[in-house]
Amino acid sequence: MPSDIHKEIVVLSGKGGTGKTSVTASLAVIAGNSAVVADCDVDAANMHLLLQPDFGQTVEFYSGQLAELDQELCTRCGICADICRFNAIPFHEDQYRISSLDCEGCGYCAQVCPTGAITMKERRSGNLYTSRTKAGSTMVHARLDIAAENSGKLVARVKNDAKAIAKSENKQFIIVDGSPGIGCPVVSSLAGACYVLLVTEPTMSALHDLKRVYAVIKRFRIPAGCLINKYDLNEEKSAEIRQFLKEEQIDHLADIPFDPIFSSAMIEQKTIVEVSLPLKHLMEEIWDRINTRLNTKKEAI
């Protein structure tokens, strides 16, 4: 099992909009300087709104490929434009041009070009930042360029950087805000995790997606706990979720009642624990429970 130097906690939800990032940012504030925070929800990175990092260090990130057309070699034959499934090579003002927003980097055009005018180049997909947050913790996060997408590769990079910092600064925790869904970025965010915190809400789609994401977590044999946000909006569905947690032996960490403070705090660019004392106490309790669980879990051989 993962090293005793730092414990890695990944927050996931399956469905988006359940309050995952509000919860993650709150835990990050509570953990303060003992944690490194990694925002792996890069498609819709928003934790920076709540934790106000200083964007201290910036590096460019390259992922995937982009076609590049050399106008000197192009004979305007149009074969590339015909075979491109993404219509990414429009003819405009007597020239074929690669539309970087539409190009998926498949490389088909470069294969068929009779004059070798098209080459595949590494695509710059965004910036990677290492920042200091208002809670005093270090945060690794990214901002994607327009039409660039999150990937397992980018998540792996964010996590590796966070791990290296945790090691060199001797931090106890890495708190990872994961992506919604169950795709490549989610799988990548789970590698080496000690515990998964699931944030769900009492809706049919949230329970459906919770089951899907838990199937992935189960495959990797990572212990998990769940909190039901806005539980009082649909008590019946909440009961159904609790039943599922029981069947799968997922720790039921807490029920959080619906509270408009989640939205108003966000508008003020604050975490819920900074604006509400009861929620602060509740989140502290959840953090304690997770810690107890991390310390009591069976040691690997």
Next chain:
Amino acid sequence: MKIAFTATGPTWESLVDPRFGRTEYIVLFDEEIDLITVVDNRSVSNEAHGAGTATAQKMYELKPDILITGNGPGDTAAQALKHLKMRIFVDAHDMTLAKAYDAYTKGKLREI
């Protein structure tokens, strides 16, 4: 037995990589001839997507009898590996390859 490890580095003292698809190295140990070979998998771990199936493909080429790794392959990679007669042992991450091999020989690793 030919044993494959997912590894974070190219030596016997490197840590086992928890990842299957995005493992940086695959280290092979052939017990019979006492030979270690290292496969650099960084071209795969640098792919944006599809790392799991690409590494599974490598397993078909390398044909180890045993795989020692961390979290274990994900769904898609596991399906691709089904037809390979390879036993998979997991939860060895944060052990060095030497320690993981020792744990394996003592029957202490979990098989999936």
